[in-house]
Amino acid sequence: MTPLTATATASRGAPPPAPETGLFSLADLTAETVSRLVERTLELRRDRTAHADPLSGAALGILFALPSTRTRTAFTVAAVRLGAAPLAYGPGDLHLPTDEAVEDTGRSLGSMLDGLVARPAGSLDDLRRLSRHGHLPVVNAMTPEEHPTQGLCDLATLRLTLGSLDGLRLLYVGEGNGTATALALALSGVPGCEATFACPPGHGLPDGLLTTARKRAAPVGATFTCRDSARSLPAGVDVVYTSRRRTTGTGESDAAWRERFRPFHVDEEFMTRRPGALLLHDLPARRGDEVSGAVLDGPRSVAWTQASMKLSGAMAVLEWALGAQDDRGAKAGL
Incomplete structure (x- = not known):
């Protein structure tokens, strides 16, 4: 896996925002991309070893500011099975509740993490800003607007x-x-x-x-x-x-x-x-x-x-969002 943090650390000042990457809304994807993710979910359900550790060496943030049983467990286990090291953050672990700017949090996380799965206390727009300012792939694990996974x-x-x-x-x-x-x-x-x-x-x-x-x-x-x-x-x-x-x-x-x-x-x-x-x-x-x-x-x-499908679904989403950045659905014209 190619490290995704280099652009965030190359300059002395804050880097300019980048195009957001990850999974924010199914409205961002074509029907073909949705279908491929569904089929990959089923493949990984049939055989959870049907991959080559695509996230080996990656550090994945798992931020849940709201309760979760299935989604949080699924993404944590999925990260391990794909070769990544998950870092768990609870509702009081980051400085966002103390009014640190979302952009500043994104820049800091993006300089150290290779991806972030988040169920924030805020909105979908907060996740998009984290991604843009942190140059960081972000997966929406549920916001008030949508639960895409x-x-x-x-x-x-x-x-x-x-x-x-x-x-x-x-x-x-x-x-x-x-x-x-x-x-x-x-x-x-x-x-x-x-x-x-x-x-x-x-x-x-x-x-x-x-x-x-x-x-x-x-x-x-x-x-x-x-x-x-x-x-x-x-x-x-x-x-x-x-x-x-x-x-x-x-x-x-x-x-x-x-x-x-x-x-x-x-x-x-x-x-x-x-x-x-x-x-x-x-x-x-x-x-x-x-x-x-x-x-x-x-x-x-x-x-x-x-x-139970959430586990293979999380594996398919992580594999795609962190490892297939050239396959962006509508953004790639698919």
Whole structure:
């Protein structure tokens, strides 16, 4: 692996910002690049040794300022299996909470690290700035705007369980959070996909995201429908997907949220009306809130396959983001 820190240390002053590199949003990638990452995820799931230690000698920062069980574990183990040395940072370990500029943090980390996986307390823009000013590949491990590696994991899980995704019919029920955003962008490259997103009023997908997803979906005939009511939702679907309200477990300021989300609860009756549909859930789950325990643990749930897919997904993303900088999807004209 070619060291990625040389440009950050070559000059005496702060180097000028560079083009950002890494994985920030699935909107930055073409459908072809998304598909290749999904297929590579499946290859590494079948054989986790199907690589030549592409990150041997690399130092990878693992920054999680918010809780994580699966994503943090997956990227830490993935780094080790690909030959990198992971350095873990918790919410109070860097000077960002003490008001150090994001740009200054990026310059410092970029002079020592070969890459960074981050779930920040801030926004997606903070990750882009870290990358530009640190000349550092950065992987978005979830921001309020999007959870892109979850979207890749979801597609890989569906490929594994259903085979071809062409014509997939999916019903998403719950909060229009970063998982839902990544899912919409991931599905926008699936030919003939019919996706319905049912979210309580005021908790739907961002308008700008829908515009982007629909524009990306038009060439392959994929469609997106949004509902703010749980009435008359489609029954003929292949997949039901739900997600926990406030997935990181951060404080809930709205005491009445359960009442608004109750009609969107996925229980046995909900699934009985959709015979043959699989259940996806990004976890963590609140049994009894967004989903019943009987459904989550039942025979149609692939949530646990979905969770285990995160490891090979993290390996595929790290291999690509740190080792294939010439394969930048839309940025390389692919």
